[in-house]
Amino acid sequence: MSGNIVILTGAGISAESGIPTFRAADGLWEGHRVEDVATPEAYERQPEVVQKFYNERRRYLLNGIEANEGHRALARLEAEYPSEVLLVTQNIDNLHEKGGSQKVLHMHGELLKGRCLACGEECEVVGDLGPDSQCSLCEERGKIRPAIVWFGEMPDHMPQIEKALMEADLFLSVGTSGQVYPAAGFVEIARVAGAETIEVNLDETIGSSRFARTVRGKAGETLPGLVEELLNRP
Numbered sequence: 001m002s003g004n005i006v007i008l009t010g011a012g013i014s015a016e017s018g019i020p021t022f023r024a025a026d027g028l029w030e031g032h033r034v035e036d037v038a039t040p041e042a043y044e045r046q047p048e049v050v051q052k053f054y055n056e057r058r059r060y061l062l063n064g065i066e067a068n069e070g071h072r073a074l075a076r077l078e079a080e081y082p083s084e085v086l087l088v089t090q091n092i093d094n095l096h097e098k099g100g101s102q103k104v105l106h107m108h109g110e111l112l113k114g115r116c117l118a119c120g121e122e123c124e125v126v127g128d129l130g131p132d133s134q135c136s137l138c139e140e141r142g143k144i145r146p147a148i149v150w151f152g153e154m155p156d157h158m159p160q161i162e163k164a165l166m167e168a169d170l171f172l173s174v175g176t177s178g179q180v181y182p183a184a185g186f187v188e189i190a191r192v193a194g195a196e197t198i199e200v201n202l203d204e205t206i207g208s209s210r211f212a213r214t215v216r217g218k219a220g221e222t223l224p225g226l227v228e229e230l231l232n233r234p
Helices: 011-015 040-045 047-062 069-080 158-166 183-192 219-231
Strands: 005-009 085-089 104-106 109-116 122-124 144-148 170-174 196-201 213-216
Touching: 005 069, 005 158, 005 183, 011 219, 040 047, 047 109, 047 144, 069 085, 069 219, 085 158, 158 183, 170 183, 170 219, 183 196, 196 219, 213 219
Parallel strands: 005 085, 005 170, 085 104, 170 196, 196 213
Antiparallel strands: 109 122, 109 144
8 A cells, every 4th residue: 555644643642651641521721611712702801810820731732741652753753754744733732743753734733833923934943932922934022822723713734734634645633523524524534535434532532433444542652553553555
């Protein structure tokens, strides 16, 4: 097998490195209502609360969180596979990059970046953001928001992702619940294009029946073997 591969990853693969999943069973995101920290309206209403929430997430990420064997397996697939491998993640962390992946599309944004509302560009962020934060590009102060795609906003890179899905020979979904669109619909686009579809997840998901093959278990335990299999297919 040497056709193109599109990989979608979700919170499950990052959870194995110690990052909490997006939403708990009670519907809260680490004790906060989504409407209070993950919408444009929340930022307009109380920017200091939203900035504090993401500042805490950013500090946590930078405090020794490392990639796991699942991240490293996907990086190996990208490096050794003879055709195109596109890695699309719903995660806002940098663990795929830490694991060695070079081509990663963050459809929901990146925690270690800020978006300047003055010039519209994104800049690297490794510390806290606040009312006096300065854009490294246009030098405006107090105009940088987290570069996160919030509810009500369009995910990033969608044209490139959809094009890749329509040209894919294999679609691999890892650690995602299959509940949040548009990512939940990627398997259907790939199926219509004639791609093989594989789901890797700890548990059965709402979208499991749409995949031709399912692999149950932790990404860090199952992906190394699956990647070995894919690399050795004729």
